[in-house]
Amino acid sequence: MKKLKLGLVGADAEGKGWGPAAHMPALDAIEQIELAALCTSRPESAAAAEKAYGIKAYHDINELVARPDIEIISTVVRIPNHYEVVIAALKAGKHVYCEWPLGATLAETEEMAAVAHNKGVVTAIGLQGRHDPTLTYIKELNDQGWLGDILTVNMTMLTKGTAERPSRQAYEQEIAKGAHLFNIVGGHTLDHLTYCFGPLDELSAKVATRIKQLRMVDTGEKVESQTPDNVMLTGMFANGGFLNYQIMSVPHHSTGWRIDVYGTKGTLIASTKGLPQITPIILLGAQGNEPLVELPIPERLRVIPAAVPAGPAQNVGQAYIRMAEAIRVGKPFSPNFDNALEVHKLLEKIQHSSDEGLTVKLG
Numbered sequence: 456m457k458k459l460k461l462g463l464v465g466a467d468a469e470g471k472g473w474g475p476a477a478h479m480p481a482l483d484a485i486e487q488i489e490l491a492a493l494c495t496s497r498p499e500s501a502a503a504a505e506k507a508y509g510i511k512a513y514h515d516i517n518e519l520v521a522r523p524d525i526e527i528i529s530t531v532v533r534i535p536n537h538y539e540v541v542i543a544a545l546k547a548g549k550h551v552y553c554e555w556p557l558g559a560t561l562a563e564t565e566e567m568a569a570v571a572h573n574k575g576v577v578t579a580i581g582l583q584g585r586h587d588p589t590l591t592y593i594k595e596l597n598d599q600g601w602l603g604d605i606l607t608v609n610m611t612m613l614t615k616g617t618a619e620r621p622s623r624q625a626y627e628q629e630i631a632k633g634a635h636l637f638n639i640v641g642g643h644t645l646d647h648l649t650y651c652f653g654p655l656d657e658l659s660a661k662v663a664t665r666i667k668q669l670r671m672v673d674t675g676e677k678v679e680s681q682t683p684d685n686v687m688l689t690g691m692f693a694n695g696g697f698l699n700y701q702i703m704s705v706p707h708h709s710t711g712w713r714i715d716v717y718g719t720k721g722t723l724i725a726s727t728k729g730l731p732q733i734t735p736i737i738l739l740g741a742q743g744n745e746p747l748v749e750l751p752i753p754e755r756l757r758v759i760p761a762a763v764p765a766g767p768a769q770n771v772g773q774a775y776i777r778m779a780e781a782i783r784v785g786k787p788f789s790p791n792f793d794n795a796l797e798v799h800k801l802l803e804k805i806q807h808s809s810d811e812g813l814t815v816k817l818g
C-alpha cells in the first residue's frame with residue numbers, strides 16, 4: 456500500500472507542543488501516512504527541526520504546499536495562525552487536517568469551510584473525541600437503546616486554574632485570537648455531547664470570567680484576564696433529554712471531566728482526570744437496579760496499531776487512519792470542517808444566550 460505523504464506545520468525541535476506530543480508519534484506508528492515534510496515559522500526553527508527529526512523542513516507555508524508529492528497538510532500551530540496555513544493548503548488543492556478550533560472566529564471558520572467545499576478536498580478537524588473508543592461506545596449504547604429514553608445528562612469539566620501558577624501566554628488573553636477555555640475546552644466537550652446524544656434543541660447559558668488576574672508564562676507579568684473561564688448552561692436535547700453542563704478553570708484541586716447519564720433503562724458514568732479526547736476514560740454502567748460495573752470497551756473500536764504510544768497520540772492516530780481511508784476510497788470523513796462550523800455556531804449561540812439572558816432555540 457502506497458503511503459499518503461503529509462506535511463506537518465508545527466514541529467518544535469525540542470519536542471514541545473501538540474505536534475511532537477501527539478501527531479508525530481501517531482504518524483510514526485501507522486502505515487497509511489508518511490510524515491514527509493515539516494514547516495515552522497522561521498528559517499532557524501526550520502533548520503533546527505530538520506536536524507532534530509531528519510525530515511525536510513520549511514519556514515514558508517507556500518513552499519511546502521507547492522510540493523506536488525505532498526497530499527495532506529496538517530495544521531498544528533497556534534490558533535491565530537490556523538487561517539493562513541489552512542487557506543494556503545486548500546488553495547493548493549491539498550487535503551487538510553486542522554486542530555480545533557478551526558478558525559479564531561466564526562467568520563474565519565465559515566470562509567475555510569466554504570473554500571474546502573469549492574476545492575472538493577477531504578478535511579479533518581481535530582475533535583479527536585469522536586475517535587475515542589470509549590466515547591464511541593457510549594454513542595453506540597445510546598443508539599442501540601441500551602439507555603432507553605435519555606432523561607438527564609450532567610457534565611462537568613474542572614480544569615487546572617491559572618491564578619497561582621504561570622501557565623498562560625499573552626496571546627491567549629485576546630478574545631479575537633480564540634485561544635481560550637470557552638473556545639477550546641468548550642468546543643471539545645460540547646462536541647462530545649452532541650456526538651454521543653444528538654443535537655441540542657434549546658439552551659440557556661452564562662459565560663463569565665471568574666479568575667481575574669493571570670501571570671503570563673512568556674513574560675512573567677500579571678495581567679487582567681479578558682477571556683471566559685467559566686461556562687454554565689442548561690439545555691434540552693432534540694430527543695427530549697435534559698442537559699446540565701459546566702466547564703471551569705479552577706485554581707486548585709481540579710477534578711477533570713465527568714459525565715453522568717440517566718435513561719429510563721440504563722445509567723452510564725464516565726470520568727477522566729484530563730480532557731476525554733486525551734486521557735483514558737473509566738466507564739461505569741448498569742441497566743435497571745443492577746450494580747454499576749466497569750464496562751469493557753470493544754476492541755473493534757480501536758483501529759490504531761499497538762505501536763502507537765498511550766496518551767495524546769492514540770485518538771490522533773485513529774483520526775489519521777480513518778482520514779487516509781476516506782481519501783483513498785473517496786468517501787466522506789467526519790469530523791470535518793462542516794462539523795467544525797457547527798460547533799463554532801453553537802459556541803456563538805451560547806455566548807448570545809449569556810449576553811442577552813435568553814433561552815436560545817437551536818436548529
